[in-house]
Amino acid sequence: MLLVIFMGFRQYRLSNQYGEISALSERALFGFSTIREQVTEHLIGGDYGRIKASIPDIEQLNNTISQLYDVKVIPAQYKLAMADSIDLSNLVIGLRKLDSAEDKVAAGLALQQEMRSIGGNLMKVDRIITGQIRDSVIAFQLSVIGTMGVLISCASFILIVLYKKAVRPLLELSKQNEKNQEAQRLFQCSSEAGSEILVFVDSVNRMLEKSALEAELLKHAPPADVDLLSTTVNETTNGLNAVINYAELLLESDAELLSEQQRDMLTRIIENGTRIGEQWQNISRIFITSEQG
Numbered sequence: 306m307l308l309v310i311f312m313g314f315r316q317y318r319l320s321n322q323y324g325e326i327s328a329l330s331e332r333a334l335f336g337f338s339t340i341r342e343q344v345t346e347h348l349i350g351g352d353y354g355r356i357k358a359s360i361p362d363i364e365q366l367n368n369t370i371s372q373l374y375d376v377k378v379i380p381a382q383y384k385l386a387m388a389d390s391i392d393l394s395n396l397v398i399g400l401r402k403l404d405s406a407e408d409k410v411a412a413g414l415a416l417q418q419e420m421r422s423i424g425g426n427l428m429k430v431d432r433i434i435t436g437q438i439r440d441s442v443i444a445f446q447l448s449v450i451g452t453m454g455v456l457i458s459c460a461s462f463i464l465i466v467l468y469k470k471a472v473r474p475l476l477e478l479s480k481q482n483e484k485n486q487e488a489q490r491l492f493q494c495s496s497e498a499g500s501e502i503l504v505f506v507d508s509v510n511r512m513l514e515k516s517a518l519e520a521e522l523l524k525h526a527p528p529a530d531v532d533l534l535s536t537t538v539n540e541t542t543n544g545l546n547a548v549i550n551y552a553e554l555l556l557e558s559d560a561e562l563l564s565e566q567q568r569d570m571l572t573r574i575i576e577n578g579t580r581i582g583e584q585w586q587n588i589s590r591i592f593i594t595s596e597q598g
Contacts, residue, residue, distance in 0.1 A: 312448075312449050312452060315445065316442075316445060316446065316449060319378075319438075319441065319442045319445055320442060322376065322378045322438065323435075323438045323439060323441075323442050325376065326373065326376055326378070326379065326434060326435060326438050327435050327438075329369060329372050329373050329376075330373065330430070330431040330434065330435055331431075332369050333366060333369045333370055333373070333427060333431075334427055334428065334431060336362065336365065336366040336369060337366055337423065337424060337427055338424070339362070340359050340362050340363055340366065340420075341420050341424060343358075343359050343362075344356055344359055344400070344416065344417075344420065345417065347359075348413045348416070348417065353403055353404045353409055353413075354404055356400050356403055356404070357400055357401060357404065359400065360397055360400055360401070363393055363396060363397055363400075364397075366393065367393045370387070370391060370393070373387065373430075373434070374387070374388075378438065378441075379434055379437075379438075380437070383430075383433065383434055383437070386430075387426075387430050390423075390426035390429075390430070391423055391426050391427060391430070392423070393423070395419065396416075396419055396420065396423060399412070399415065399416045399419060400416065403416060469497050469498075470497060470498055470499040470502070471498070471499055471502065473495075473498075474494055474495055474497075474498035474499070474502050475502070477493075477494070477495070478492055478494065478502075478506065481493065491510045491513060491514070492506050492509055492510055492513075494506040535589060538585045538586065538588070538589040541582075541585055542582045542585055542586070545578045545579075545581060545582045546582070548574065548578055549574070549575050549578045549579065549582075552571045552574045552575050552578070553571075553575060555571055556568060556571045556572065556575070
């Protein structure tokens with residue numbers, strides 16, 4: 306789950322960075338194209354004095370390119386290549402010297418050549434940088450797809466194992482339970498089932514075998530004297546209650562009078578006496594129920 310969240314966050318950041326770089330690059334290309342058209346128009350019209358009006362636009366373009374330098378995802382070698390190939394300061398110097406140049410035609414041609422070189426370099430930077438970032442986004446998306454495929458495969462495998470070890474055995478036991486309501490039969494479970502289900506089925510089968518054995522014993526047992534049994538149970542439980550009461554009185558006496566071993570023996574007497582009394586009551590109840598039946 307954390308891996309999916311991390312990869313989603315990483316994908317979101319890469320997409321934002323790609324969008325930011327693309328927007329800055331497009332803004333730089335558009336801004337330079339506008340400046341180039343203005344300068345070319347002034348050169349063709351011979352209006353050399355108005356060419357300097359494009360200098361603030363060039364400074365704004367330089368700020369846009371500087372923002373590309375600040376993007377951390379762009380490799381350092383690309384930033385160095387941009388700084389070497391896109392030198393707007395020389396372009397500004399050329400614009401300022403054009404009005405005072407003796408041969409304005411030659412200076413204008415040199416200026417156009419400089420602008421053509423900068424324009425070509427800007428287009429190369431746009432293709433290289435945006436292409437590199439786009440490839441990074443695509444590569445990461447492919448890794449995300451591969452990772453999701455692995456996760457889905459693992460989840461599918463777990464579901465298949467869970468179905469074999471838990472769901473299918475439970476469905477089979479449910480069908481057997483519908484049939485066992487008419488005839489007392491033991492449950493059968495596939496060996497592929499999970500260990501917990503196998504232990505549960507084994508416990509249920511033991512209970513069914515014990516219940517069937519008790520029913521068989523009662524069925525073939527000789528008629529019991531209920532009155533004698535009730536008298537015996539009452540006398541036995543009364544005697545056990547007396548023993549238990551004496552043991553409890555001794556156990557509740559002063560701790561200094563009894564050793565730890567003696568207190569442990571009294572505790573065992575109370576527990577065993579209580580259990581024997583409950584067993585006698587169960588036997589009496591079974592026989593009385595069978596006689597009434």
